[in-house]
Amino acid sequence: MNKIALVTGGSRGIGAAAAKLLAARGYDICISYRERKSAADAVLDALRAHAVRAIAVQADIALEEDVQRLFRAVDGQLGPLTALVNNAGMLSQQCRVEQMSAQRINRILQTNVTGTLLCCREAIKRMSTRHGGNGGAIVNVSSGAARSGSPNEYVDYAASKGAVDTLTVGLSKEVAREGIRVNGVRPGFIATEMHSDGGEPNRIERLAPLIPLARGGQPEEVAGAIAWLLSDEAAYATGTFIDTTGGL
Numbered sequence: 001m002n003k004i005a006l007v008t009g010g011s012r013g014i015g016a017a018a019a020k021l022l023a024a025r026g027y028d029i030c031i032s033y034r035e036r037k038s039a040a041d042a043v044l045d046a047l048r049a050h051a052v053r054a055i056a057v058q059a060d061i062a063l064e065e066d067v068q069r070l071f072r073a074v075d076g077q078l079g080p081l082t083a084l085v086n087n088a089g090m091l092s093q094q095c096r097v098e099q100m101s102a103q104r105i106n107r108i109l110q111t112n113v114t115g116t117l118l119c120c121r122e123a124i125k126r127m128s129t130r131h132g133g134n135g136g137a138i139v140n141v142s143s144g145a146a147r148s149g150s151p152n153e154y155v156d157y158a159a160s161k162g163a164v165d166t167l168t169v170g171l172s173k174e175v176a177r178e179g180i181r182v183n184g185v186r187p188g189f190i191a192t193e194m195h196s197d198g199g200e201p202n203r204i205e206r207l208a209p210l211i212p213l214a215r216g217g218q219p220e221e222v223a224g225a226i227a228w229l230l231s232d233e234a235a236y237a238t239g240t241f242i243d244t245t246g247g248l
């Protein structure tokens with residue numbers, strides 16, 4: 001059976017690194033992105049260099065119709081999905097809770113929580129033996145923020161990742177007997193553009209002295225954990241997490 005993976009937010013950062021590693025391991029890949037087509041196209045070139053099939057689909061995971069269109073594209077262009085990496089996620093400008101608008105909070109929750117759940121839903125419909133599927137594996141990209149709570153930076157984002165952890169545990173039990181494993185990774189401070197979105201491009205340098213390994217991480221160091229959790233080597237792991245946080 002072909003290994004077919006969907007990596008949401010695979011156009012940059014951790015998602016791009018995960019997609020490249022999975023392509024190197026023989027997966028056909030769909031990456032999704034929200035708006036930066038040129039970044040997605042550059043990743044596609046790297047994926048196809050591994051002689052696998054690769055497609056990129058624009059889809060905002062916060063929108064149900066986009067998620068459904070994304071999964072239909074995988075069905076039609078690649079075939080039955082065997083692996084889902086729920087990587088797409090966002091945060092907003094650093095601030096305290098008393099400065100947060102409902103609009104900001106809802107946008108983060110809609111993307112990180114609703115979007116992740118919708119993608120899980122569509123994957124289960126295709127993978128579950130209950131629905132005639134052949135099983136599969138899901139990895140949800142959470143964050144060390146789920147444990148730290150990110151005070152003074154983005155408590156809303158941290159709360160959304162706490163929800164991702166909880167849904168990972170619940171869903172893993174719900175579908176364990178239907179051939180699907182569901183696990184999570186919790187990255188720490190990883191060198192991507194996300195920190196600029198929070199308004200502090202040099203955030204990792206500021207925080208590195210607090211990290212036991214005394215440095216930030218690279219996207220590839222998270223990708224390895226994702227690929228392992230998807231692989232048969234992790235066949236007896238479900239409902240669990242790998243923290244790639246440098247010891248924090």
Ligand SMILES: NC(=O)c1ccc[n+]([C@@H]2O[C@H](COP(=O)([O-])OP(=O)(O)OC[C@H]3O[C@@H](n4cnc5c(N)ncnc54)[C@H](OP(=O)(O)O)[C@@H]3O)[C@@H](O)[C@H]2O)c1
Pocket residue numbers: 008009010011012013014015032033034035036037039059060061062086087088089090111141142143144145186187188189190191192193194195
């Ligand atoms: N970097 C870290 O230190 C860190 C730490 C802990 C957890 N994480 C988590 O790791 C994941 C990836 O983070 P990253 O640092 O690699 O982020 P990034 O560099 O900002 O890349 C984000 C990716 O997600 C896509 N995306 C964002 N919102 C989307 C939406 N609503 N619908 C579809 N795609 C969307 C982006 O697409 P476009 O390019 O089109 O915008 C991009 O491909 C996130 O879930 C994040 O919370 C990151």
